[in-house]
Amino acid sequence: MDTLDRVVATVQANVPMERQIQGLHLYQKAKARLLGTSRPAPFAEEPIPPVDQVGLADIDMSNPFMFRQGQWMPYFARLRDEAPVHFQANSRFGPYWSVTRYDDILTVDKDHETFSAEPFIVIGTPPPGLEVEMFIAMDPPRHDQQRQAVQGVVAPKNLKEMEGLIRERVCDVLDNLPVDEPFNWVDRVSVELTARMLATLLDFPYEERRKLVYWSDLAAGSEEATGGTSDTDEIFRGVRDMARAFTDLWHAKAARTAAGEAPGFDLISMLQANESTKDLVKRPMEFLGNLTLLIVGGNDTTRNSMTGGVLALNQFPDEFAKLKANPSLIPGMVSEIIRWQTPLAYMRRVATKDTVLNGQFIRKGDKLVMWYASGNRDGRHFDRPDDFIIDRSNARSHLSFGFGLHRCMGNRLAELQLRILWEELLARFDDIEVVGEPEHVQSNFVKGYSSLPVKLTRKAAS
């Protein structure tokens, strides 16, 4: 460690975390003022022209309105057919390659030596000063050590312990839903259940659980990173509050354990029990990064799959009928929902050396975006790829969890949550009718919904 690193480490270990973030914020603001760096104008939504009216070189999938305007399907279809490894030189996020076919995505995802996940897995760059360290955006060996320290919290063995609690909380939410009148499914079900899950994983104060969702939305919604709508000053304030809350949580947990309380199944207990992470609170960027990764990883993904499933079954009513007639199809349907929705549209990589991908020459340093949302609709791998088929035979091979070293570690938790949700829904309701248009979030990364009006019909007593 050189002197500067040592100083940084000492400061990080001794100055309260939220003060450090506040300091960073002030520094960044002052720097912007001094150097006159002004942020580009926010994204303004304009109608996206039909894909056949656009030159191939002008196609820019980083447009954060692609999903909202429903243009992503024809645009990706054209790229897969005409330019499966496609270069866009002039996006707001700089030049990048789009990888759109299933097989090419698998090739890139598997080869972490040629295609590095560092420094970020989103197309843009998070606000300066907020580059928290997440292992999803690290290469081995650092990735492996950090992931191993936290993956136990969502490993199947731990989930077995938590299944009863998860089901209880799902039932509680469903039993309190309005019946025969429209309500917003996203807020009442998807966000609420996700917030409860995150609070359970972190043993976070239950009544403050929506804060976890708020922080996670802020982090994933940065304009510079994903074309979202989070304001940078708001992000800094959010991260400061989050740092304070998580630090308090850490110390409170340590005190309770020291006083003789049995450690729980939550993430903080696990980190404190692990030799390599028991002092993690003294490495703030890493500490915050790991917690942020967990809440971001468990937030948009599950939430939008919970909404996407309702939407899909309404768009494909024959499948809904098939499901009601045979609830044993639920586990398979869960994989199909995750494929069809693809709640995170991509992961990004950077080439570590010159290479060739499906005939295209990729230079060292080039940015590549693996569009899972496109690969999951690739007719070369999935029959009738745009159809929602609850008993699709190869649904489990979807790309939504990624493949290789960075494969989603929360995959089993996601499947468990969705399975329980649908089991309990079918037990209670005859119909979940979509009664209005969904609203889509502004992002090139999160393929999600901010609202979906639905109406429930209770099951006749049998």
Place this chain on the structure above:
Amino acid sequence: MATVNFVTFDGEQVEAPLVEGQSLMQVAIDNAVPGIDGDCGGEAACGTCHVVVDQQWAGRCSEPADAEEQMLEMNPDRQATSRLSCQIALSDDLGGLTVHLPEFQF
């Protein structure tokens, strides 16, 4: 006919025909052996076809290659003779091969 044997976590024996040239994962899937997912289809990229080779067969299977080794390292239930079954290519001399299934696939 040569066969391969899967022992489930609960101790149940499941026998399947050995098909030369196929992977052990493929044989498991084709014979609906419970406890093998094989999500990535045989690319050593998901780790959901994890098996533990029986001690008696430990020396007779090849060693994991780099990609497989890395996926195994991520698995907290990894044991000394753990393999991804998609990376075990079946040949005649593996007739009678016995592998144990873990409690969970990750």
